Amino acid sequence: MSDIKAQIFEIIADLVEADDVVISDDTALLGDGSVLDSMKVVTLCIALEDMAADLDFDFDWTSDAAMSRSRSMFRTAGALVAEFLNQQQAAA
Amino acid sequence: MIIVTGASRGLGRAICDRLIEKGLPVFGLARNVEGLPFPAMACDVGNHDEVKAVARDLRKQKAEVTGLLNVAGVAAMNLAVTTPQSTTEKVIRINLLGTIYCCQALAPLMMRGPGGSIVNFSTIAVALGLKGESIYVASKAGVEGFSRSFAREMADFNIRVNCIAPGPIDTALLRGISGDQIGKIVTQQIIQKQFTPDAVCDTVELLLDPRSAAVTGAVLNIGGA
Secondary structure, three states: OOHHHHHHHHHHHHHHOOOOOOOOOOOEOOOOOOOOOHHHHHHHHHHHHHHHHHOOOOOOOOOHHHHOOOOOOOOEHHHHHHHHHHHHHHHO | OEEEEOOOOHHHHHHHHHHHHOOOOEEEEEOOOOOOOOOEEEOOOOOHHHHHHHHHHHHHOOOOOOEEEEOOOOOOOOOHHHOOHHHHHHHHHHHHHHHHHHHHHHHHHHHOOOOEEEEEEOOHHHHHOOOOOHHHHHHHHHHHHHHHHHHHHHHOOOEEEEEEEOOOOOOHHHOOOOHHHHHHHHOOOOOOOOOOHHHHHHHHHHHHOHHHOOOOOOEEEOOOO
């Protein structure tokens, strides 16, 4: 697992506040079966924004793509990591 | 810091001056910030990219934001059927979208800290349903609805969201409106007098004060409606 992916999963795990939940690529962040409520998703976004700033790029979590139902970066933890890495790559 | 939009003139400028007088750190946003005697950045609040750029800049500065006052606005005193499309779009863009954009982009700066107070600006014309202001009223009614809902979204972050709805305050926004027209509006207020910017500044101070920590999702009509 890459460092960035591990860091993002750790942030999500801290927000979940439940020992019996293991964060994986398929962990749902929004919608049915999600492990986070909407406010925790916002807190997650702010944490990712700060993490991106440390990596010297801007993480945009308000784009149209971010909230698209079918392609939402928030549908799973894996999708969120992929979008974060995409944005990092695009900024490089 | 307290971010004030529409900071270069009118109510926004009066509020900045009052807050500075009280020793509070003000950061102004306006389309033209040349010559302003306090820290400010040029920004058209109706331009999503410009608002996001301001947020990005403040985030990089690690600015501690505890207040956001969305004062920037334009008025349009026309019957709806005689209002040009460009005017309708401008009023909605600056008054409603501008408020939404600023809340979306700048509230996360407040979420990083201990919380704070957001004050959005409506108008008493919403409560009174004034004739000849329907487009303006539509934009401000949107601000009120947005603010009530946004207050719920922000509550978990210890951020309060309220609206101030002034009557016809004596500012540049009223230029071109006759005394007779202003008088007609004032007589519909509960307190039938035209207030000065001081009344609005007092209310802003009240909503920024931690002693109003229990007040959120409210619309305070200046003069009463």
